[in-house]
Amino acid sequence: MSKESIRTPLGKVRGLGSAKHGAGHFIAQRVSAIALIFLVPWFLISLIGAVRGGYDGALAWVADPINAVLTLLATGAALYHMRLGMQVVVEDYIAKHGTKNLLLILNTFVCVVLFVAAAYSVLKIAIS
Amino acid sequence: MSSWTDKRPMSPHVSIWRWHITMASSILHRVTGLANYAGAALIVAWLFATAAGPDYYEPLAAVVGSIWGQLVLFGFTLSVCYHLLSGVRHLFWDAGKGFNPKFASFIGAVNLVLAVVLAVAIWLLAGLVPGIDPLHMTGAA
Numbered sequence: 001m002s003k004e005s006i007r008t009p010l011g012k013v014r015g016l017g018s019a020k021h022g023a024g025h026f027i028a029q030r031v032s033a034i035a036l037i038f039l040v041p042w043f044l045i046s047l048i049g050a051v052r053g054g055y056d057g058a059l060a061w062v063a064d065p066i067n068a069v070l071t072l073l074a075t076g077a078a079l080y081h082m083r084l085g086m087q088v089v090v091e092d093y094i095a096k097h098g099t100k101n102l103l104l105i106l107n108t109f110v111c112v113v114l115f116v117a118a119a120y121s122v123l124k125i126a127i128s
Numbered sequence: 129m130s131s132w133t134d135k136r137p138m139s140p141h142v143s144i145w146r147w148h149i150t151m152a153s154s155i156l157h158r159v160t161g162l163a164n165y166a167g168a169a170l171i172v173a174w175l176f177a178t179a180a181g182p183d184y185y186e187p188l189a190a191v192v193g194s195i196w197g198q199l200v201l202f203g204f205t206l207s208v209c210y211h212l213l214s215g216v217r218h219l220f221w222d223a224g225k226g227f228n229p230k231f232a233s234f235i236g237a238v239n240l241v242l243a244v245v246l247a248v249a250i251w252l253l254a255g256l257v258p259g260i261d262p263l264h265m266t267g268a269a
Contacts, residue, residue, distance in 0.1 A: 030222060033215050040212055044205070047171075048254045052266065055185045058178045071175070078168055085161045110169075118172045121179035 025084060032081040039074040046070075059125060068126035075118040083111040150229075153214060153236035160211040167204040198256075205250060210243035 050061035061067055086107045094100040132138075145151065174192075177184040191197050217235055220226045226235060255261035 114172045121175040124179045
């Protein structure tokens with residue numbers, strides 16, 4: 001660094017630090033994890049019963065109001081949680097700026113598409 | 129001499145470390161997290177096929193019902209069991225508890241064994257293993 005630089009010390013480091021969203025990400029990951037501790041075991045056990053009866057059994061299972069609401073909560077919390085998790089994995093291993101941002105955007109798109117597909121499917125069956 | 133001139137300390141590279149249980153369980157937590165990502169897509173596909181009708185449901189059920197489909201499904205069960213148990217361990221760590229190296233190693237091993245036991249128990253009790261159905265699950269739709 002040359003002595004002639006007129007940039008202030010603050011100006012030099014600005015933009016090199018964190019995005020200031022770390023704590024929010026950390027907390028969101030944990031809160032969704034706590035929700036999933038309850039939702040996943042229910043979903044796993046309930047789902048096994050649902051697939052027993054073939055297509056009609058599956059349809060009747062999703063149509064049940066309690067199953068519909070809990071399935072929406074489970075898929076919502078799971079997809080939110082895995083979007084946050086995949087973001088950390090990408091940020092850890094992909095150093096190249098362009099590739100990293102592309103994968104982060106792709107991650108968001110995949111999770112949103114999956115959630116919309118799940119929500120549409122559950123609501124279509126439950127409200128008809 | 130190596131061409132590395134940066135005097136700052138380097139992060140220890142994976143290859144100079146002996147494998148130990150907390151390291152393996154940490155890597156497994158990440159790997160199972162990634163596997164669950166794919167599994168979640170399968171769950172959503174199942175929901176979508178149910179909404180779309182038998183023309184979509186039956187082909188999917190046939191693939192999942194095949195031997196390879198069942199293998200993937202059991203792997204997914206195992207992956208979910210491990211990630212959930214391991215996740216609870218992480219929550220305790222986040223609260224500042226369980227950092228004693230001996231206890232951390234112990235709980236890491238317990239976690240691994242418990243995940244396998246849990247996944248196998250679920251499949252046995254749910255009657256998903258052909259010929260074994262202790263709770264008569266397959267009879268009641």
